[in-house]
Structures are given as structure tokens and as C-alpha cells.
Amino acid sequence: MMRNPPQPVPRMLFLPAIHPPAPSTPQAWCFAFVGNLLLLPESDEPGLQPLAPAALLAGASARHYLGTLAEGHLGHLGHPVLPR
Numbered sequence: 001m002m003r004n005p006p007q008p009v010p011r012m013l014f015l016p017a018i019h020p021p022a023p024s025t026p027q028a029w030c031f032a033f034v035g036n037l038l039l040l041p042e043s044d045e046p047g048l049q050p051l052a053p054a055a056l057l058a059g060a061s062a063r064h065y066l067g068t069l070a071e072g073h074l075g076h077l078g079h080p081v082l083p084r
Contacts, residue, residue: 018065
């Protein structure tokens with residue numbers, strides 16, 4: 001039986017940083033948590049996509065800049081309760 005060769009995995013460059021460079025990007029990758037639970041968007045589309053940062057900042061009690069991922073900012077947001 002002939003097997004298909006493995007397909008290359010797309011790569012996204014991650015550059016760690018402590019402070020965001022100016023100017024900010026219009027969309028950002030963001031990991032949002034409530035305690036130890038990762039919040040994922042409700043979507044029919046598979047995978048994660050960058051979002052407008054303002055959409056995720058409301059109600060965040062903690063935020064940390066992590067760097068850039070695929071030429072967009074990457075961050076972590078901590079929420080005390082599930083956002084609506």
C-alpha cells in the first residue's frame with residue numbers, strides 16, 4: 001500500500017518580549033484564562049485566529065505581554081469570572 005508523504009507543518013515565528021513595540025498591531029493573538037481554564041471562542045471555524053485586542057481586554061484583571069507571533073502581538077489575559 002502506498003502512503004502519502006507527510007505534509008509540511010506551517011510555522012509561525014515567535015519573538016519573546018516584555019514590552020510591546022510601537023506601533024501596536026490591529027489584531028493580536030491572546031490567551032484568555034479564568035483560573036486554570038483556557039477560554040476558547042465559540043466558532044464553527046477550526047483553530048484560533050488573531051482578534052482585535054479591545055474585544056478581549058474588557059474585564060481582564062491581569063494582562064501580560066508575551067511577544068510577537070506571526071507578526072502580531074501575543075498576550076495573556078486573566079479574567080476573574082467568565083466574560084459574557
